[in-house]
Amino acid sequence: MIYIVMRQFVRFVLRFYIKQIEVNGLENLPTKGPIILAGFHPNSFLDALVINCTVDRPIWSLARGDAFKKTWVKKILSKFYMMPIYRISEGKEYLGKNDETFERCSEIFNNGGQVLIFSEGLCTNQTELLPLKKGTARLAFQTWQTEVALKIVPVAINYDTYNKIGKNIVLNFGPAISKSDFENFEVDGGNIKTFNEKLKQTLTPLITRTFKPVKAINIIIFEIIYFLHFPVYKLLGGFVEKKTKRTVFFDSIFAGLLIIALPIYWLLLFGIYNLVF
Incomplete structure (x- = not known):
């Protein structure tokens, strides 16, 4: 389960x-x-x-x-x-x-x-x-x-x-x-x-190095996501780059921390929203 x-x-x-x-x-x-x-x-x-x-x-x-x-x-x-x-x-x-x-x-x-x-x-x-x-x-x-x-x-x-x-x-x-x-x-x-x-x-x-161009809708959605979550990406990026020194583990550790950090970020935003409104 x-x-x-x-x-x-x-x-x-x-x-x-x-x-x-x-x-x-x-x-x-x-x-x-x-x-x-x-x-x-x-x-x-x-x-x-x-x-x-x-x-x-x-x-x-x-x-x-x-x-x-x-x-x-x-x-x-x-x-x-x-x-x-x-x-x-x-x-x-x-x-x-x-x-x-x-x-x-x-x-x-x-x-x-x-x-x-x-x-x-x-x-x-x-x-x-x-x-x-x-x-x-x-x-x-x-x-x-x-x-x-x-x-x-x-x-x-x-x-x-x-x-x-x-x-x-x-x-x-x-x-x-x-x-x-x-x-x-x-x-x-x-x-x-x-x-x-x-x-x-x-x-x-x-195994290939040929990739289809990213669909326009996917680019738009990701840019919106990035803008809304910029603090998370920025903090995690700096921390993980320092810890992994851009080794093979960068992506894995970044993704793993993102799984933990995003719910915390969403709860924080929810709390701020409730305080303001």
């Missing part, structure tokens, strides 16, 4: 950060059954927000493990359908916990659910696909070994700009990869390489 309510609210708030979003190929995403959304990952946490708010069915997202190290944080993030995936850079002692996450993914697939995994494992505001890690392949092969009819749907989110508000976004979903595309489901180096080559072939055409 928390996830459903928050997703609706975040969908609304993202309109205050994004001028236009074009969604292509959503028909490639099955409306039921177990799915891995294998994503291109150029813009940190904002990628997951946009994808979750575009797809109607709930999505469990795999996120960097260092955010889950505190028990209370892990409990909160789980309420928002998030699970940790640890990289060796976060400490070898945590890698064993990935097995727990993969077991949880298996439960989700058995119940016909969806999991979002960013297959590159890194995020650098890139405009081209980085080398793919083995996590997506491992999860797919382990699931296919249990006879679950899992499908992998490639998805790429493209931004016309980073570190700025008022984005023009193209979100592309590609044709699904299924069990029938492979002959062997053993989790070994050769099969992982074959899987990643297939995934790369389907992901690469979804």
Whole structure:
């Protein structure tokens, strides 16, 4: 329930950060059954927000493990359908916990659910696909070994700009990869390489630097929104730029703080209105 309510609210708030979003190929995403959304990952946490708010069915997202190290944080993030995936850079002692996450993914697939995994494992505001890690392949092969009819749907989110508000976004979903595309489901180096080559072939055409001009009505609406919320944008922009030094986390932290700040700003305006009138 928390996830459903928050997703609706975040969908609304993202309109205050994004001028236009074009969604292509959503028909490639099955409306039921177990799915891995294998994503291109150029813009940190904002990628997951946009994808979750575009797809109607709930999505469990795999996120960097260092955010889950505190028990209370892990409990909160789980309420928002998030699970940790640890990289060796976060400490070898945590890698064993990935097995727990993969077991949880298996439960989700058995119940016909969806999991979002960013297959590159890194995020650098890139405009081209980085080398793919083995996590997506491992999860797919382990699931296919249990006879679950899992499908992998490639998805790429493209931004016309980073570190700025008022984005023009193209979100592309590609044709699904299924069990029938492979002959062997053993989790070994050769099969992982074959899987990643297939995934790369389907992901690469979804990555684009071509954006349709923003519609005039969208520009007008966003300019009105910006004018009415200028204090929020100004304060958050300066704070986030200082804290992130315009790194890959700028957009994600800005959007996250906007989700918190806007209701406070609206309540403040409501209070001022009541005092004056």
